Amino acid sequence: MTTLILTLSGEIAIKSERTRKRFEHLLLNNISKVLNIKSYKFEQGLILIETEDDFRKLEKVFGIAHFYKAERIEFDTLERLVEKSKEYFKEKVKGKKFAVRVKRVGRHNFTSLDVAKIIGSALYPYSKGVDLENPEIEVHVYIRDNEAYFYTEVFNGPRGYPVGSTGKTVVLFSGGIDSPTATWLMMKRGVLPIILNFKLGGELHKNMVINELRVLREWSGGHKLRAYFIDAMPILLQLSKVKEYLRVVMLKRIMYLTADKLAERVGALSITTGESLSQVSSQTMKNLYVTEYGINRPVFRPLIGFDKSDIIDLAKRIETYELSIKLPEYCTLAGKSTISADLKEVLEEEKKIQINLESLIENAEKVEV
Numbered sequence: 001m002t003t004l005i006l007t008l009s010g011e012i013a014i015k016s017e018r019t020r021k022r023f024e025h026l027l028l029n030n031i032s033k034v035l036n037i038k039s040y041k042f043e044q045g046l047i048l049i050e051t052e053d054d055f056r057k058l059e060k061v062f063g064i065a066h067f068y069k070a071e072r073i074e075f076d077t078l079e080r081l082v083e084k085s086k087e088y089f090k091e092k093v094k095g096k097k098f099a100v101r102v103k104r105v106g107r108h109n110f111t112s113l114d115v116a117k118i119i120g121s122a123l124y125p126y127s128k129g130v131d132l133e134n135p136e137i138e139v140h141v142y143i144r145d146n147e148a149y150f151y152t153e154v155f156n157g158p159r160g161y162p163v164g165s166t167g168k169t170v171v172l173f174s175g176g177i178d179s180p181t182a183t184w185l186m187m188k189r190g191v192l193p194i195i196l197n198f199k200l201g202g203e204l205h206k207n208m209v210i211n212e213l214r215v216l217r218e219w220s221g222g223h224k225l226r227a228y229f230i231d232a233m234p235i236l237l238q239l240s241k242v243k244e245y246l247r248v249v250m251l252k253r254i255m256y257l258t259a260d261k262l263a264e265r266v267g268a269l270s271i272t273t274g275e276s277l278s279q280v281s282s283q284t285m286k287n288l289y290v291t292e293y294g295i296n297r298p299v300f301r302p303l304i305g306f307d308k309s310d311i312i313d314l315a316k317r318i319e320t321y322e323l324s325i326k327l328p329e330y331c332t333l334a335g336k337s338t339i340s341a342d343l344k345e346v347l348e349e350e351k352k353i354q355i356n357l358e359s360l361i362e363n364a365e366k367v368e369v
Contacts, residue, residue, distance in 0.1 A: 006047040006067045009159040013045045027063040027162040033222020060219045064157025070149035086122045088150045093127040099135035106145040161190030163221040168268040170194045170259045175209040175327045178274030180320040185302035195227035212323050213369040228364040241352040248282050248337040252291045261357045272300045281337045290341045
């Protein structure tokens with residue numbers, strides 16, 4: 001059995017007690033979908049868990065700042081606590097400079113500083129000395145009433161909020177480098193993504209997107225990711241009626257309008273895209289204004305200020321990059337595209353298009369990953 005101590009993301013820890021408890025329970029629920037929890041306790045911004053599963057899975061659970069694999073002991077006197085800490089840590093500090101960090105909860109006849117000094121003195125003969133500023137190893141002791149937890153290694157969580165805690169968003173998900181990265185950033189803020197893909201590349205395109213979603217599923221806190229795949233061919237046929245230089249902007253408008261309809265159906269309060277300002281012609285400020293005109297809910301663009309190199313670095317960290325670069329560039333709209341579409345002209349051209357958005361969604365292929 002492994003004992004774990006989890007520290008909450010800082011943004012959760014500073015919230016009011018009522019709000020914090022809500023986030024704590026949502027986080028615990030997500031953890032329970034990832035690990036088989038044998039027991040748990042909430043304790044002043046910490047969660048204490050016992051499990052037999054691979055605890056490193058917690059590195060991909062949003063809402064966790066840090067976690068530690070700890071040894072739990074019981075004690076009745078300070079002398080007994082020091083004795084047990086020496087037994088546990090003496091081999092770990094051998095030949096190293098160390099520091100003792102103590103946290104304490106409950107009523108005791110000693111302070112945290114007292115404990116740190118006495119344990120430090122007990123371990124000193126086994127070490128190269130004490131270095132509080134730049135130790136080679138940190139000795140952590142967390143005391144809770146008549147229990148203590150010993151640990152040395154700190155594992156980093158991804159911080160953020162538990163997925164599902166802040167609402168749902170419909171993500172326009174092409175499957176390139178940008179859209180999975182934008183999806184991950186929204187998940188980090190506690191959002192459950194509903195995936196909307198227009199199959200410009202047919203079944204191959206769909207299958208590659210599903211592979212990317214399998215990677216993102218590892219970050220979802222156990223939530224299944226629901227995807228809607230729409231046949232893009234009827235849309236492309238309708239776009240042939242539109243002026244050539246407006247077709248890309250018009251395609252994006254249809255995608256936004258479809259996402260808006262889907263959001264209404266699934267109870268999502270926003271739309272998310274992987275757009276970065278002026279990265280391509282459809283993402284100039286003017287074209288983004290025209291594209292989202294008339295949309296009934298906020299459009300989130302987590303990557304709006306990112307350089308492409310920044311996006312690539314994050315995609316590599318998420319582990320979607322190697323999949324994304326295998327996706328062909330499905331550029332089915334030939335010809336030059338304007339970087340400054342006129343709204344009145346676009347709305348006039350839009351009248352030529354006959355597409356039933358409800359029908360598109362109704363006929364979409366639905367997949368859960």
